[in-house]
Amino acid sequence: MLHTRTTPAARRRALRERLASGRLLRMPGAISPYSARLIQEAGFEAVYLSGAVLAADLALPDIGLTTSAEVAARAQQVTRVTDLPVLVDADTGFGEPMNAARTLQLMEDAGLAGLHLEDQVNPKRCGHLDGKGVVPREEMVRRLRAAACARRDPDFLLMARTDARAVEGLAAAIDRAKAYVDAGAEAIFPEALAGEAEFEAFRRAVDVPLLANMTEFGKGRLLDARTLEDLGYNIALYPVTLFRLAMGAIEDGLRTLAAEGTQQSLLPRMQTRSRLYEVLGYEDYGAFDSTVSDFTLPPGN
Ligand SMILES: C[C@](O)(C(=O)O)[C@H](CC(=O)O)C(=O)O
Numbered sequence: 001m002l003h004t005r006t007t008p009a010a011r012r013r014a015l016r017e018r019l020a021s022g023r024l025l026r027m028p029g030a031i032s033p034y035s036a037r038l039i040q041e042a043g044f045e046a047v048y049l050s051g052a053v054l055a056a057d058l059a060l061p062d063i064g065l066t067t068s069a070e071v072a073a074r075a076q077q078v079t080r081v082t083d084l085p086v087l088v089d090a091d092t093g094f095g096e097p098m099n100a101a102r103t104l105q106l107m108e109d110a111g112l113a114g115l116h117l118e119d120q121v122n123p124k125r126c127g128h129l130d131g132k133g134v135v136p137r138e139e140m141v142r143r144l145r146a147a148a149c150a151r152r153d154p155d156f157l158l159m160a161r162t163d164a165r166a167v168e169g170l171a172a173a174i175d176r177a178k179a180y181v182d183a184g185a186e187a188i189f190p191e192a193l194a195g196e197a198e199f200e201a202f203r204r205a206v207d208v209p210l211l212a213n214m215t216e217f218g219k220g221r222l223l224d225a226r227t228l229e230d231l232g233y234n235i236a237l238y239p240v241t242l243f244r245l246a247m248g249a250i251e252d253g254l255r256t257l258a259a260e261g262t263q264q265s266l267l268p269r270m271q272t273r274s275r276l277y278e279v280l281g282y283e284d285y286g287a288f289d290s291t292v293s294d295f296t297l298p299p300g301n
């Protein structure tokens with residue numbers, strides 16, 4: 001009821017153990033606290049909080065308009081209702097290295113299991129769009145060092161994302177990844193690689209856990225979990241999948257409602273009231289309520 005009883009410490013350890021297992025961890029991006037519950041119920045072992053989804057949900061493009069406090073607040077709503085480790089997209093750290101440090105502490109306080117910081121310039125953009133810019137390698141190193149220094153729980157995972165592949169080429173992206181690991185990054189998110197050969201090259205060059213971003217309508221092919229595991233990747237990320245699915249369903253539904261004047265034909269596609277209540281654990285609340293109200297006041301009160 002109400003919230004998880006799994007502590008942030010336990011979740012951070014769970015994520016680290018899972019990454020050390022050598023098995024691919026599939027990480028769907030939640031669109032809300034409720035959808036994080038569904039991710040858990042569906043048997044996934046970790047949740048992602050996407051910057052793109054958070055921005056899109058506010059009807060904003062993913063260009064760094066959201067603030068670290070907004071992201072942390074949303075993250076806390078999510079971590080409260082799932083037992084799973086949650087990894088958050090902390091974009092560029094929301095400013096200078098000192099801001100990245102503060103961002104890391106906000107995300108620790110939000111009960112997250114880890115975050116990733118990227119080496120894009122501000123304003124950032126989706127890693128699968130053209131025209132990206134990256135900061136000099138040394139600046140990103142400072143960003144990471146500041147974040148690593150600010151960390152209070154050594155189990156909180158610090159992941160570095162490099163967007164350099166599209167800007168400086170594969171070799172430079174790999175060099176950056178190595179420098180980022182030296183600066184304290186414990187996992188790497190190589191963004192927008194061109195194909196399997198590049199995934200392989202990254203795996204050979206870097207010996208920390210690697211994340212593969214399987215975002216739709218992006219630069220790369222969607223590789224299946226088996227292929228990614230065989231490539232030696234540790235995390236398969238589906239950052240915006242649930243958002244795209246849900247928004248597709250909403251748009252279809254709105255068109256039907258407008259055309260037919262009733263939602264009758266949509267009912268088979270809807271989550272039912274009873275399923276909603278099941279996910280919410282509604283019955284438990286009823287039981288709890290009847291026990292607290294099961295008393296009689298002494299006379300005169
Ligand atoms: C992973 C990502 O950073 C996100 O915010 O979810 C995005 C996803 C997307 O825009 O499709 C990205 O830059 O890849």
Ligand SMILES: [Mg+2]
Binds near residue numbers: 050051052062089091
């Ligand atoms: Mg993002």
